[in-house]
Amino acid sequence: MIDNNDTQHFGLSYNTDRTKLKIPEYGRTLQQMVDHCVALQDRDRRNAEANAIINVMGEINPHLRNVPDFQHKLWDQLFIMSDFKIDIDSPFPTPTPETFSTPPDRLEYPSVLNKYRYYGHYIRSMIDIACSWESGEKQDALVIAIAKHMKKAYLEWNKDLIEDEVIGQHLEELSGGKINFSHIKSLLPNGELGTPNAQGIPVKKRFVPQNGVKKVQPNKNKNHTRK
Numbered sequence: 723m724i725d726n727n728d729t730q731h732f733g734l735s736y737n738t739d740r741t742k743l744k745i746p747e748y749g750r751t752l753q754q755m756v757d758h759c760v761a762l763q764d765r766d767r768r769n770a771e772a773n774a775i776i777n778v779m780g781e782i783n784p785h786l787r788n789v790p791d792f793q794h795k796l797w798d799q800l801f802i803m804s805d806f807k808i809d810i811d812s813p814f815p816t817p818t819p820e821t822f823s824t825p826p827d828r829l830e831y832p833s834v835l836n837k838y839r840y841y842g843h844y845i846r847s848m849i850d851i852a853c854s855w856e857s858g859e860k861q862d863a864l865v866i867a868i869a870k871h872m873k874k875a876y877l878e879w880n881k882d883l884i885e886d887e888v889i890g891q892h893l894e895e896l897s898g899g900k901i902n903f904s905h906i907k908s909l910l911p912n913g914e915l916g917t918p919n920a921q922g923i924p925v926k927k928r929f930v931p932q933n934g935v936k937k938v939q940p941n942k943n944k945n946h947t948r949k
Contacts, residue, residue: 744803748779756803765809772810775800838892840879841872846896853900865906869893873915886915 743753752775759771779796780787787793794814801808801817848868855861873889890903907913 744805745799747782748799748803752778753803756800756808759810760804760808765811768808769810772800772808772812838896841875841892841896845872845875849893849897849901853897862906862909865893865901866909869903869906870915889915 737750740750743750755771755775755778759768759775762768762771776793776796779799780792783792797812797814798817798821801812802822806817806819845868848864848871852861852864852868855864869886869889872893873884873886876884876889886907887903890907893901894903
């Protein structure tokens with residue numbers, strides 16, 4: 723077995739003995755180029771070598787090399803690999819460690835997604851529009867369309883059947899009590915929203931052969947005959 727002293731004697735080295743790479747995807751050779759650039763005393767030489775390093779980094783994704791946003795990313799990665807010690811003229815604002823340590827802003831999700839997600843976000847907007855209209859045939863027609871769409875959306879996510887009264891409760895809750903489902907139900911044919919087929923949901927028909935035997939069609943492309 724070779725110990726650490728033997729590896730030093732034979733000129734061998736392992737990654738476990740080396741410094742950790744800032745961005746491993748670029749490899750240790752490019753990291754050494756960045757370290758060499760940082761150690762240069764002449765600013766012009768540093769700028770020239772920094773641009774050469776950027777070109778090498780861009781070869782990993784050549785189709786994005788000339789995209790402005792990608793160029794900005796490469797220069798930021800150059801500063802990260804130099805531990806923000808490189809002093810060069812960057813075409814973009816010089817980043818600092820605080821630039822990447824600040825957590826991003828938290829995204830605010832609409833409250834409608836907290837409940838009844840299977841109806842979708844636009845159902846809430848449609849309900850708000852229906853509530854803003856004056857009472858009449860136009861509003862009733864829109865509410866009926868919303869109720870039918872809610873039943874369709876529910877059945878797409880839940881295979882079990884659902885009663886129209888449940889859809890009505892959800893509709894009244896989402897409208898803040900401004901929609902009276904009992905009134906809407908009285909306008910429906912037979913007082914029902916309809917079945918999924920009536921709402922336009924396609925249902926695949928299963929082929930059932932007659933007498934339980936599937937009929938085989940002869941192959942008309944065969945030119946040979948059986949002797």
